[in-house]
Amino acid sequence: MPKLKTNRGAAKRFARTGSGKFKRAQSHHNHILTKKSAKRKRHLRKGALVKAVDTPAVRRLLPYS
Numbered sequence: 001m002p003k004l005k006t007n008r009g010a011a012k013r014f015a016r017t018g019s020g021k022f023k024r025a026q027s028h029h030n031h032i033l034t035k036k037s038a039k040r041k042r043h044l045r046k047g048a049l050v051k052a053v054d055t056p057a058v059r060r061l062l063p064y065s
Contacts, residue, residue: 010061014050022050022058022065 014022028036029044050058059065 004063006064007061010058011065014058014062014065016062016065017049022055022062023047024050 014024017023025047026044029041033041
């Protein structure tokens with residue numbers, strides 16, 4: 001079998017945790033930040049985990065992670 005290619009866009013967005021889950025960044029923390037409250041922006045700094053229903057799709061994009 002040939003080697004599988006890693007989706008480079010996904011590789012920059014997702015990282016594998018020690019337990020095998022995938023971590024990701026929160027959305028809406030990139031631009032148009034002036035109208036968002038400090039509390040909202042502060043909470044968006046923290047990362048999140050990919051939901052279990054989406055994990056198989058991310059695993060296909062990152063075959064060697």
